[in-house]
Amino acid sequence: MRFQDAARDARTVVYAGIQADALVARMAALLDDATPSQRVLARAIMNGETVEPEPWRVAFPRLFGRAAGSGDVSVERSEAILAASLEVANRGDQVRSQFRGAIVEAVTERLLARRVPAEALRHERRILFDGVTAEIHPYDVTVEVPGAAEAYDCKWGARGISSDVLHQLDDARAHAAEEGERLLPVLVVFDARRSCEVRLARQTAPRTGTRLVSIETLDRLAGRRAVAPA
Amino acid sequence: MTSLPVLAERIVDAIGRLVALAEAVDDEWTYIHDLEAVWVARLRAVAADRVSEAADSTIEPAIDQLVVESGLITDPHRAIDWLSTLPQATLVAFGEEAW
Numbered sequence: 001m002r003f004q005d006a007a008r009d010a011r012t013v014v015y016a017g018i019q020a021d022a023l024v025a026r027m028a029a030l031l032d033d034a035t036p037s038q039r040v041l042a043r044a045i046m047n048g049e050t051v052e053p054e055p056w057r058v059a060f061p062r063l064f065g066r067a068a069g070s071g072d073v074s075v076e077r078s079e080a081i082l083a084a085s086l087e088v089a090n091r092g093d094q095v096r097s098q099f100r101g102a103i104v105e106a107v108t109e110r111l112l113a114r115r116v117p118a119e120a121l122r123h124e125r126r127i128l129f130d131g132v133t134a135e136i137h138p139y140d141v142t143v144e145v146p147g148a149a150e151a152y153d154c155k156w157g158a159r160g161i162s163s164d165v166l167h168q169l170d171d172a173r174a175h176a177a178e179e180g181e182r183l184l185p186v187l188v189v190f191d192a193r194r195s196c197e198v199r200l201a202r203q204t205a206p207r208t209g210t211r212l213v214s215i216e217t218l219d220r221l222a223g224r225r226a227v228a229p230a
Numbered sequence: 231m232t233s234l235p236v237l238a239e240r241i242v243d244a245i246g247r248l249v250a251l252a253e254a255v256d257d258e259w260t261y262i263h264d265l266e267a268v269w270v271a272r273l274r275a276v277a278a279d280r281v282s283e284a285a286d287s288t289i290e291p292a293i294d295q296l297v298v299e300s301g302l303i304t305d306p307h308r309a310i311d312w313l314s315t316l317p318q319a320t321l322v323a324f325g326e327e328a329w
Contacts, residue, residue, distance in 0.1 A: 036327075036328060037322045037328060040315075040318045040319055040322050040328045041319075041322070043315055043318070044299075044315050044318075044319045047308065047311045047312060047315045048299055048302075048315075049299065049302035049303060050299055050302065055295050055298070055299065058291050058292060058295045059292050059295040059296050059299065059319060059323065060292065060319070060322060060323065061286075061288035061289070061291075061292050061323065062288075062322060062323065062325060063322075065288050093305075157311055157314065158314060159258070159261070159310055159311070191314055192314060192318050192328065192329040193329055194268055194269070194272065194329050195265060195268075195269075195314040198261065198264045198265050198268055199261060201264070202260060202261070202264070214329075215318075215328075215329075216327070216328070216329050
């Protein structure tokens with residue numbers, strides 16, 4: 001089993017530009033330490049239509065109003081997430097979709113960086129196995145540690161979970177095992193596990209060897225327990 | 231003060247409108263209805279547990295705003311996203327776990 005940079009075609013060049021956008025890094029830094037409820041706020045705004053801030057403050061009173069003052073919620077962080085999410089929403093449908101994907105990948109990388117040495121953390125990598133035709137699509141994030149490799153596919157929403165995705169992840173795990181290697185495939189979805197399970201329920205592709213990380217359990221990527229809702 | 235079950239039903243109605251919009255995506259018909267079923271059940275379960283509780287004064291405006299926001303959705307694909315997002319945001323407004 002070996003890892004390789006993905007070929008740089010036109011799509012990857014354009015997408016690399018989005019991944020490198022400062023807004024992606026800013027949003028990922030904010031979501032890294034956000035509460036689960038603040039992550040839902042970001043998801044709602046970046047899925048939504050309203051690009052004015054006040055309606056969102058009304059819709060999420062526990063993150064902005066006097067109710068926020070009684071808990072662990074940082075109103076300052078909520079405001080920063082609101083502002084950054086609105087910037088993404090303002091980019092227009094096509095671009096916002098690409099930004100959302102890049103943000104999930106960037107958050108995943110940031111959380112993994114708390115647990116994994118920086119030199120082992122890579123993105124947009126293919127995994128090659130002897131005698132096996134390489135998959136076309138690279139993995140969004142990889143942890144390249146001998147004997148304990150991990151491959152991540154990141155999705156904005158549960159609807160992104162498809163048979164192809166599940167097969168690719170499980171095939172990688174199986175091929176690694178055939179070579180006596182250990183590879184943990186992980187599906188990271190910036191959506192509630194309940195929605196993911198609905199999506200998975202009608203999939204026949206293998207999934208038992210693939211770990212699912214959803215919006216409420218993102219902190220597990222960093223090796224820490226999910227925090228209580230706030 | 232409006233009760234939580236009443237507010238939850240406003241969201242259930244909004245979910246119903248999103249489902250009607252999302253049904254235009256033919257190959258996601260089953261997923262759409264499965265999503266509706268599990269999230270409506272979750273919202274009603276939360277509401278039933280807090281049936282005698284009057285909603286905090288910030289909750290009703292929050293729910294009304296979420297209904298307005300979901301009503302702005304006109305794209306069937308975006309409606310599918312909102313079928314998952316709207317219940318999560320509602321549960322946050324209720325002070326519940328969003329899942």
